[in-house]
Amino acid sequence: MVNSEYLDLSLEVQEAMESNKPIVALESTIIAHGMPYPDNVEMARRVSDIVREKGCVPATIGIVNGRMKVGMTDEDIEYFAKAKDVLKVSRRDISYAISKKLNGATTVAGTMIIANMAGIDVFVTGGIGGVHRGASESFDISADLLELAQTDVAVVCAGAKSILDIGATLEYLETNGVAVLGYRTDEFPAFYTRKSGFGVDYVMDSAQEAADFIYTKKQLELKGGTVIGCPIPEEHELNPEEIEKVIHDAVKKASALHITGKKVTPFLLSEIKEITEGSSLKANLELVYNNARIGSEIARLLKQKET
Secondary structure (H helix, E strand, O other): OOOOOOEEEOHHHHHHHHOOOOEEEEOOHHHHHHOOOOHHHHHHHHHHHHHHHOOOEEEEEEEEOOEEEEOOOHHHHHHHHHOOOOEEEOHHHHHHHHHOOOOEEEOHHHHHHHHHHHOOOEEEOOOEOOEEOOHHHHOOEOHHHHHHHHOOOEEEEOEEOOOEOHHHHHHHHHHOOOEEEEEOOOEOOEOOEOOOOOEOOEEEOOHHHHHHHHHHHHHHOOOOOEEEEOOOOHHHOOOHHHHHHHHHHHHHHHHHOOOOHHHHHHHHHHHHHHHOOOHHHHHHHHHHHHHHHHHHHHHHHHHHHHO
16 A cells, blocks of 8 residues: 555545455546436445445545545535536546645546555446547547556456447557456446457456456566456346447537547436436446446455455
């Protein structure tokens, strides 16, 4: 764990570290920018409950009044869920948010950095960012991918958001030496759907196998993160053809409105929710809960190997 004058650990997280209990990192952008109120608060509470039910300690990460917090309070989460002025924080934004004493919701990249500072190995999220459709012209590539290439945190997710160019995203990860694991699947999941048409590097048939992989990588001191793709439960999967058309229309609208950068993903998710009359939000919630169950089991087994 890195000593930092800007880093605050909640009492629950501190006690977990002292007693060698497994900890699962959680992001705050999904609360502030990924879901509407009050679904975002209910999601955050349910995910924390799932992590605890699995014998781990949840650590929601964000920047609160210029302090990096590992283990945000219920009050922090409620504020982030409602406020309109919470900055979306990736690597480039951390120093600014701290120096200006702002509130910042951490993205996958931002959460990975702070989790790594705190010595947390496993991070559960919805889906990673990636190469955006049309990136050959826009060069719009998420900082999440570069962070995965250099920061030693395992990211448990439902694959890459299907609003992205998944093939290009996987190519980028391969180029940067990031292992992409499939949890009980040989095909990389596509967030709302179980299959993307693209394969994974290795199949993990159990949480134990995933924990063994992370443990071995740590022992070898190999730099960079790991992606563990967990397909959305079959009963909550959206129709692949229908969601692809919805995404295509939403991307086209974003382009027509000249929406770029960090505003793209929140806009697209909002559009998709509206077009699907809320079914995409329900799928989003269910995949996050599924990831929390799997990620917590991996974190618990990893801690067992280390002690």
